[in-house]
Amino acid sequence: MTGLSEYTLRYYERLGLIDDVQRDASGHRRYSNKDVEWLIFLATFREMGMSIQEMLKFAGMKRSGLHAAPDRKAFLEAYRAKLSDEVRDRANVIELIDWKLHILDQKIASGSPEPLEDTFQYLIQWRESHRHR
Amino acid sequence: MTGLSEYTLRYYERLGLIDDVQRDASGHRRYSNKDVEWLIFLATFREMGMSIQEMLKFAGMKRSGLHAAPDRKAFLEAYRAKLSDEVRDRANVIELIDWKLHILDQKIASGSPEPLEDTFQYLIQWRESHRHR
DNA sequence: ATAGCACTTAGTGTGCACTCTAAGTCAAGG
DNA sequence: CCTTGACTTAGAGTGCACACTAAGTGCTAT
Secondary structure, three states: OOOHHHHHHHHHHOOOOOOOEOOOHHHHHHHHHEEEEHHHHHHHHHHHHOOOHHHHHHHHHHHHHHHHHHHHHHHHHHHHHHHHHHHHHHHHHHHHHHHHHHHHHHHHOOOOOOOOOOOHHHHHHHHHHHHOO | OOOOOOHHHHHHHHHHHOOOOEEEEOOOEEEEEEHHHHHHHHHHHHHHOOOOOHHHHHHHHHHHHHHHHHHHHHHHHHHHHHHHHHHHHHHHHHHHHHHHHHHHHHHHHHHOOOOOOOHHHHHHHHHHHOOOO
C-alpha cells in the first residue's frame, strides 16, 4: 500500500519515523490505517527527495501533538516552497534542453560538428539568469 | 563557474565524464570554454538527479561524434520527458500538502487532534489518481 | 510430528557520489 | 635558500538510504 519494502518499514521504525505499531498475537506488525496514512506521507516525501533527517523533524512535531501544529504548518509550507522551486528549476532545464536539441538539429542539418552559435555565452547567461539559492 | 568542487572535477575526469583536459607547463589543468560548457551540463543534470551512469552514457554519445546525434537527441528527449513527469509529480504533491495544511487548520480551529474528515480515504484516492510508472 | 512459510531481531553489506588524505611537484615571493 | 600555497596522484574514508543475512519463533497444512 505504501510502496515501501518490508526492510524499509522496519528501518523507518528503528529510526523512529513511525511509533507504536501494533502487534498481533504472534508478534507480527499490524499497521493501522493511521500508520498507512503516515507511511504514505513519508514515502511521498522521500520520493520527492526529502532526507530522513528532515522527515525525523516532522515526525518529532507530529509526536508533540497539537501544540506543535504551527511548526508543522511552517514545515509543510517551507517544503511546499521547495517543491515550487524544483518545478521552476525543472522548467528552466527543459528550456535548456530545448535549446540543446535545437543546436543538435543545426549540427545534423549542416553535417558539421562545429557549433554555429556562441553556445558558451548562451549557457553562461542561462546560468546567470536562472541563478538562485 | 560550474559549482563543482575540485574533488568532483577530478573525480568526473577519472570516471571518463570529461576527456582531454589540457594542462599548462606545470601540469595543472586548464579548462577550456568547451570543458566548462560540458561541465555545466553535467552539473545541471546532476542537480536534477541524473545518475553518473546516465551521464556516462551521454558522454559516450558525445565522444562518438555527429553520427550519434540521433541517440543524443533521443537521450535528451527522454530526459526532458522525465523532467516533465517530475514537474507533474511535484504539482500533485503540492496539492496534497495544501490539503494537509487545510486539515491542520481544521485541527487548530477545533482544538482537537482528531481529524474531522476521512483522511485515509482521501489519501488513498490521491495516491490512486496520481499513480504512474 | 514435521515441513514450509511468513514473520521476528540485531547486525552486516551494498551502491552511490562524493570528499578527503598522504605524499609529492612546481612556481613565486621574501 | 626557504617557505607558502596551489596544484598533482592514487587510494582511502564518509554519509546516506536502504537491502540483506543469520538465527530464531509461531502458525498452518499435510
